[in-house]
Amino acid sequence: MPRSASRSVVVDLIAVLAAVTGGEPRVMTVEHGSALPSGPFELAHRSLQHGLRDWVEQRTHHPLGYLEQLYTFADKDRAGAESAARTISISYLGLAREQAAAAGAAEWHGWYEYFPWEDHRDGPPPVIAGTLAPALAAWAESAPSAAERSHRRQRAAISFGLDGATWNEELTLQRYELLYEAGIVAERLRREGREEAAGAGRAMIADHRRILATAIARLRAKIKYRPVVFELMPPTFTLLQLQRCVEAIAGRTLHKQNFRRLMEQQELVEEAGGATTETLGRPAKLFRFRHAVVEERAFAGTKLPLARS
Amino acid sequence: MPRSASRSVVVDLIAVLAAVTGGEPRVMTVEHGSALPSGPFELAHRSLQHGLRDWVEQRTHHPLGYLEQLYTFADKDRAGAESAARTISISYLGLAREQAAAAGAAEWHGWYEYFPWEDHRDGPPPVIAGTLAPALAAWAESAPSAAERSHRRQRAAISFGLDGATWNEELTLQRYELLYEAGIVAERLRREGREEAAGAGRAMIADHRRILATAIARLRAKIKYRPVVFELMPPTFTLLQLQRCVEAIAGRTLHKQNFRRLMEQQELVEEAGGATTETLGRPAKLFRFRHAVVEERAFAGTKLPLARS
DNA sequence: CACCATATGCTCAAACTGAGTATAGACGAT
DNA sequence: ATCGTCTATACTCAGTTTGAGCATATGGTG
Structure with missing residues (x-):
């Protein structure tokens, strides 16, 4: 070379x-x-x-x-x-x-708008069962060999949480690429000069939607082990606002009490004093992000079974 | 634009x-x-x-x-x-x-050879206490303001696990960049036409050592949540060989029993039949990687406190 | 003042993790 | 032949983390 x-x-x-x-x-x-x-x-x-x-x-x-x-x-x-x-x-x-x-x-x-199938905050979105699952099934059945048909069915099931598989929000990119391969998203059809399909989300030019899918997948993964959510929040916020923000990104709902416990035990936030009055019900305390912890702690990734030294 | x-x-x-x-x-x-x-x-x-x-x-x-x-x-x-x-x-x-x-x-x-401070399999390598820690301390003390001095000390302590901080093997890139900034690695000194320092690992041309540091950090992180170790192993192997391979990459030792349990409960490996005779002591069973699981399961990253649907 | 809605706190069981102890099987030395 | 050594594999157990429920606090609204 x-x-x-x-x-x-x-x-x-x-x-x-x-x-x-x-x-x-x-x-x-x-x-x-x-x-x-x-x-x-x-x-x-x-x-x-x-x-x-x-x-x-x-x-x-x-x-x-x-x-x-x-x-x-x-x-x-x-x-x-x-x-x-x-x-x-x-x-x-x-x-x-x-x-x-x-x-x-x-x-x-x-x-x-671009990925309607990615928002599971109100349960699985209807576009999956209504449009994508049938289209993916048809694509799987159109495969030449039995082995390939079975393989396609499995890929679709795992990516989209069909047939009892559990939904994994981090597979955003795989899902988009599967839909592209199956000819379900407009970008693929456009390439081949065919009609655009409806219901598979809004298209973008060139491969911009693929890039956006990459970004979503990365952010969904990152939010779990680095405190990046705070970059999206105003200086002070309530714990529920913070949770809603994470939920918006992850595309699924979180368990409220456990989310709070997690925040508190990780010492990522501290009370900022005051409370919101804007909301109905009991006012929520305001918190702020503890910038110090980012410096104090080196946020490790996941764990390995380490031996003591 | x-x-x-x-x-x-x-x-x-x-x-x-x-x-x-x-x-x-x-x-x-x-x-x-x-x-x-x-x-x-x-x-x-x-x-x-x-x-x-x-x-x-x-x-x-x-x-x-x-x-x-x-x-x-x-x-x-x-x-x-x-x-x-x-x-x-x-x-x-x-x-x-x-x-x-x-x-x-x-x-x-x-x-x-390039990163002697990254291998903690036999405990903290002597190069840290012997060469790097003093050099980093000198660099910290040479800062103009007290605030900056304290900040530098903290960065060094967290990156290298000094002053009671725990070693985090994933910070390979940060450590290299800190040493570069502190003028301890040869690449930095070379740039400024100064003499090369000894004991801070073997240098490479241009920024190749930084790229290698990036790769090590990435691999150390990845090995924890994706089954990529198997790409490094021969078709069949013993569990201890597998563990040694992970340890080599991570630069630290793992708890044997727990490592085995992890492998077995994740069903990543299956017995291949036969055993090694090469080693002393009781022969170890040979295993092979279950390629199927990669397809069956979508290896999720870390977890969030999800609510049931 | 009852009622509603949300915030916050407490409890508990199941699962997971770190780490110890015990047994099994091969080999070599006495 | 037997004992000790070395490594592999199995079992056990306590401390911690996680998922998920129930309970209570605190404001506003009719």
Whole structure:
């Protein structure tokens, strides 16, 4: 593998900016919700991270709390027939607070518009049993061999929690890719010049919806072992607001008492004094995030059965 | 952020190929251990992943079990003074089996050569107390303000498990970056034209050691919630061999009985029949990985306190 | 002032985890 | 032949964590 320069490659950045407002997770879009914000890779910036941060903060007029690299997409056929040149897209996931999301002329769209099957907060959404499950079943049956049919059925069942399998909210990307492979989402049909299907969520240009699926999957996984939720919250909040925010992202409901216990025993929050009066019922205490713990503790991932030293 | 093409960008791929042989984790290198294998981004391949896989398999003459994208590095000053053009490096982490690692003319180096402070299998390595801790303390004391001094001390203590803090094996990248910032690793000193320090591990060209640190951190985290160890094992193995492999990667020892229980209750392995005679003492049963479980189960990440539906 | 809605606290059993002790099977030395 | 050593495998147990219920506090509303 000799070292030689490969030119004529276009590099751009794509940002998935997420916020939770009014109990709904939203993503910043352009082109009336059909694309994620993107732009050329600027040579001027010291680092990718800095360039993107500057650009985002300029656009939202608010500091951006959290930013991490998501994935670099470079498959040959990802842009569809639209572009001839090879494009590499480096995507980032950013988290913004409520106020930031509300302000400015930026377009924010609820991310379940694009993935209606991902919101299980009120139980399994009807689109699964009504549209997706039958379409996936048809796709499975259309396989050439019996082995392949069985394999497809199993993949569909595991991804979508069918046939008694339990729903796993972290499989967002696998689910989207399965629907793409099965020809159920519009992006795939569009590629092949066919009619667009209804009921499989709102489409985006190129592979932007796949990038959004990647972001959702990453955030759903991350929220469980790093205290990133707080990047989405206002300075003070009630525990229920915090729980609602996690639920919005995870797309499922949590056990209230256990969620509280978890927050308290991890010492991630402290009372900020005061209480909300806006809500009905007994007023809830206000809390704030203990920034100190992030520094004090190195948030470990999961555990291995360690031996004592 | 108008759409416009940015040319004159060099894109290349860097592979971190890991294997565990003889209880030591190793990484494939070129240039006598001073660089990771890399090459230009080929436009011909259908996808990044495919291109890299072909190249690696050609080189090692063995199928590559696992391959995932690691990170895309694009900071302006990462290549040092050596290169004028802006380079983007897309790095991948691949796992190879023992045989693959042993065969061929490829150079494999133990990764603890580069990170001697990361191997805690025989307790905290002497290099920490002997070299790193004093150097970090000096660096902390050299800070201009008291607040900064205290902050530096805390960072060092948490990263390296000093002052009673517990060692967290997943912080490999943070530790390397801290040592870089403190001017303790050779890469930093080299940049500034100073003498190279001894005892802080073997250096690599450009930012290759940082990329290796990223790979180690990722693998250490991943091994806990995805069954990727098996990609490093031969077809059949004893449970102790499996444990030694995990220990080699994690850089710490595990509790034997609990490790076994974990393996068995997760049904990740099944008896392959037969036993090893090579070892002293009672022969150990041979096991094989149950590939089926990967398909059957969607390996969830960590847990949230879910409510029943 | 009863009632409603939400917040917060308490309890308990099932599951999981860390870690110890005991037994089994092969080999070599006495 | 037997004993000791070494490793593998099995059993046990207490402390902790988790899932989930019930109970009580505290405000507003009719």
